[in-house]
Amino acid sequence: DGGITQSPKYLFRKEGQNVTLSCEQNLNHDAMYWYRQDPGQGLRLIYYSQIVNDFQKGDIAEGYSVSREKKESFPLTVTSAQKNPTAFYLCASSIASGGWEQYFGPGTRLTVT
């Protein structure tokens, strides 16, 4: 089955630690995205990548970093500089950037204490 996997489902970290969230897709999609979801806030775009070895900042990129070394993978690192990292993080992909529908992974819930 083709799809997007995110691991782990739940992640707990101490304040001050960096943490990396995994996102893998086997849909052969060029574009990948990271969103942050907070209650009542909808989805906010953190970073997106239109092609391997290229990525752009979204609306709330501060305190986050990404890499896109392989087409299938788009890991997100939440750094200690992110002031409020506790949230639900969603990864998505689409055939290409632009007007294509996005397919979402199941999400990772990160709790930082």
Next chain:
Amino acid sequence: AQSVTQLDSQVPVFEEAPVELRCNYSSSVSVYLFWYVQYPNQGLQLLLKYLSGSTLVKGINGFEAEFNKSQTSFHLRKPSVHISDTAEYFCAVIDLNSGYSTLTFGKGTMLLVSP
């Protein structure tokens, strides 16, 4: 920049009743519009999309939406809801005039269906 407004944060409804979830977006000449559904602690699933053509779009699970360009709206409707429709619904837009790279989401509407 494009923005999306979902006017209701929660919509309570009884099972088998009709429902409408409202969505308005910033004025733009050309847009693509989407509705997604999210069940608790899961990712988003596409319900339906409007790219061009007929303004009435039919999606999965009996949902439909109507694109109204003059009112910049894309309201989601279902004639008879089920308990299983309880979820959060997100409207999203791509503005084709902005280089159409990314989706802009509304803040979501929680549909609460009770027996």
